[in-house]
Amino acid sequence: EIKFSDLYGIDDAINTLKSSVIYPIQCPEDFEMFGISPPKGILIYGPPGVGKTSICCALAYETGFNLITIEGSSIRSKVVGESEKSISKLFAAARENSPFNFIIISDRNLITKRGSSNTSENSGDRIIASFLTEMDGIYSKKSIGYQKTELLIIGATSHPDKIDSAILRPGRLDELVYISPPDINARREILKGKLRNIQHSLSSNEIDIIADKTEYFSGIDKNIKNDAIN
Template sequence: MAEVKKKLKQAVEWPLKHPEAFSRMGIRPPCGLLMYGPPGCSKTMIAKAIATESELNFIAIKGPELFNKWVGESERAVRELFRKARSVAPSIIFFDEIDALAAERGGSSGGSNVGDRVLAQLLTELDGIEQLQGVLMVAATNRPDMIDKALLRPGRLDSIIYVPLPNEVTRREIFHIRLKKMPISEGVDIELLVERTNGYSGAEIVAVCHEAAMKALEEDITTQSVKWEHFLSALRTVQPRSSPEMIRFYEEYYLEKDVRTFQ
């Protein structure tokens, strides 16, 4: 994922390691970034890796965690979250499943509009009177089309990054990482596994390796290696769940995002 890594370095590492460059160019560092793509493509893992590489404090929140049935409590939770992030800056606030927290406004049913109020508080924290100094908001979603457009405007989630299904190079790296921990027989052809997992997500490739090991143990609990036939059986069991229609949706959204950027 060389392209994804490059964009993340620009959004996270550059402002921390080269703040004078931003001052010299008369621009401010990005406030936040959104990663979107098919399920199982390591968006959450990437966010944790960003924090580790950059030596930042990392605060992780799943979207629905902030909702509370009591009036005002959800907004207070958002304010407290950003207050905590400022107190331990430089830091990253990571919102997983941001679409559950920042859905299009006006979609609440009945008398409850807690979602709208939480989104309003979130927007206030991002570009309110008290600027976010040393705090970066990182969000991940499988449904970028459901997020309120106000959150995606420049100055809030500045960088929108598509995390696609792993290409051939990435799949090969995933297999090498997973299989070096497993006792595999000489007949296991990694290149053929890479070829046969086209269209698989990273999580599904890991599941193939796990399933192959389980097949070997199922055959003989005292086995010392995982054989090629176990991987073939695992490939039949673990099928890719990202349909061509789903991938087309993400790619079209990516192209539309680029068009909006240049308009």
């Protein structure tokens, strides 16, 4: 289990998710009162190792909802039509397990630009078409607050430029959340967080020095903690 409080140095992304996802869930009447529609899908993007998958897991924990991860190995098939059937079955199963699920598409190749498939049967293009069909069917025209929906789609990628543009249109993954590489302040918070439950003798000044010297490290780098301890 991962909570928002377990994540360090990505406060901007966390605050965005709180306002765009958690608040509409907790106070749907405010959104309905003003006719404001929360995002129907979210794309979390940023360099490798900045915490995209972790923040998805934390979001599921904070809301108490189920988390379903779609991996390419569970979808792709050389048999024509099988990939589409797998996607349809996955979404159907997710709906049956409502009231609410997050579906995480963590494999960027599943939603890559159409026409880039190297296979003769163009399975990549058909997979995209299936995802678009399922996404468009999630929300009814009358739905405003999340309490009237079944699913929220979240994409996580290090290469947003390679995702098919139709996936990013309004009504699909229409909320973009960027997680940047940690700056010195974020690295300082990461260090303090990772060292919180570890016995060490580092002073605040020494932690500042380490934060300054780990410019190209991301939050997932074990070396950022190892360097601090050593």
